Amino acid sequence: MSSSLPFISRSMEKKFPKLHDAQQDVKSNPVVPHYSPFVSCFPGSLSSSAPGFSSDIHHFSFSADERNIQGLSTEGTWCADQIQGALDRSDNVIAGNNQAHSSSIELPDDINRQDEWWTDMMNDDWKELLDDTTVNESHPKVSYPAAQTSASMVNQPQIHQSVPSHSEEGFTVAGSSSATATATKPRMRWTPELHERFVEAVNQLGGSEKATPKGVLKLMKVEGLTIYHVKSHLQKYRTTRYKPDSLEGSMKTAKFGEETPPLNLKTSFDLTEALRLQIEVQKQLHEQLEIQRNLQLRIEEQGKYLQIMFEKQGMSSQKKLEVSTLEPSISSDHAADGRLQDNQLETDVFPEAKVTDGSSNKQMAESCNAKDNKADFVVGSSFSCGSAKIHDGDDSISKPELS
């Protein structure tokens, strides 16, 4: 039972700091930003993965006996080891993998026995590992170019932005995708810089009508870019230019017809005012969405941290983390084995607080003392009230200390 815990904790520790990386704004990268279909990671539809996957499987299946497994079939064992392998590898992938992987590697048939190992997993102790299986097999993929990227011109000395490349989430030409029915080509993510390059190439070739995908591809000189990408982009480019182009005279907007002024507004003055109102509302939505997004990120970070804490707690003495120093006492939801039940996380952290950026710790402290905090126990507050900042890093996680 405890075999699963260090497993998760370790993976959490490695992944937790990475979350921050994913949010950094990437300015310039030498490789075309690609990402692979999420679905290709699903056990039944696995396709390309980091090379060496198969070798890992073989390797790990031999070490099966060493594990303390009760009543599992061989396949179950294999499954668990596969997870371990996937985790380790995915960590490597995250840790700065900029190389182009070879195109899809056919996985051994083991993988395709997904039905079998699903039904073979009888032991509850493998619950977590089971989760990890489904999740972590996707890990190598997802950790690729998930983060935002920007221009990627390989080996071009005159890169406009000289911001240091980011890419801990390896941007690679991800192997072409699964053998199953899902998306077949690695999808690319265009950036303004890349598009600029594209436009230059097109103009050099005499305009969007004259330019051919092949010619553009050649001129752009971007590693990892395929003619397929250029072709579809060129098509979109042509459509944009010749549809709503005001110099052409006709006026139709992009996807759905807002053709004539909808309100029969009498003057252009009114029209401008209508546009102003529209912009106002749009700006408001944008702002709220940004705030909401940051909140969501923070909440998830915290949730993950707490998960680790509770699992650690379960392993060592339960008393250690008790916030006896605080007024609100810890809820009694800790399961006997210290594992956090899902509904334990349903405590009221933000009663009526308005959270603004940069004030999360303070806000936590406030909610600690807030009289109207109805929760028995505010997990987040406990840590910050104790003036222990929520910081990542292996040391702090292994030795939590409250003031």
Add this chain to the structure above:
Amino acid sequence: MKFGKRLKEQIEETLPAWRDEFLSYKDLKQLVKLIPEAQPCSKVEAEFIELLNFEIDKLNAFFVGREEEFIIRQRHLQEMVKRVAEMYQARGREEEYAKEMSRIRKEIVNLHGEMVLLENYSSINYIGLAKILKKYDKRSGRLLRLLFIEKILKQPFFTTDLISKLVKECESMIDLVFPSESDHQQLKPEDKRKLVGEEQSIFRSTVVALVTMQEMRKGSSTYGQFSLPPLSLPDNLLQSLQPTPIPIP
């Protein structure tokens, strides 16, 4: 339950081309319901996860496709602004200039609107995923949510930094091309209402998104650690647009 309904409303009010591109929340929920309680891995669970992966791919594909389109459009509009200035304004053809600029302004505002709606798309689908994973965890007794969410946070459809940047650039463009605010008056209330009432418009979709956000963030019975605090909008923003024909229960 409520989220499903809100999502449905949002989809109804969204741009037609987007309607099929949202998370299939209902389908996922139905699968979760079928999961036998507290049993190790069933076929249903495998199905659930497969659908989940499929959906995430779908979201990514749509998002990235739109993002690409917005990049193209934005640059195009920037080019247009310059060209129109050269062709008309510089040559003193004021009337034509005004006419073209009026069109361009509308294009820019609509582009801005669509980009923000894409951000909203990202957000609402994320919320749906978070909710469905919570349901899954509850039902199956597993702890899939945290791990899955962590990955989702890194997905293209959720990493909206570029779109955000484009939106800001768009706003700068707008500041440039709109006449100064000195002499502008408010629209009459009935005109405002007409704007909102117009179906399938960006504007209406935006308003609905705001209202939905507000509604979703009011406290609920399942309010918990992972819930967002209530939304605070500037006063009167939505009030001034009421009464609207948007049916929010």
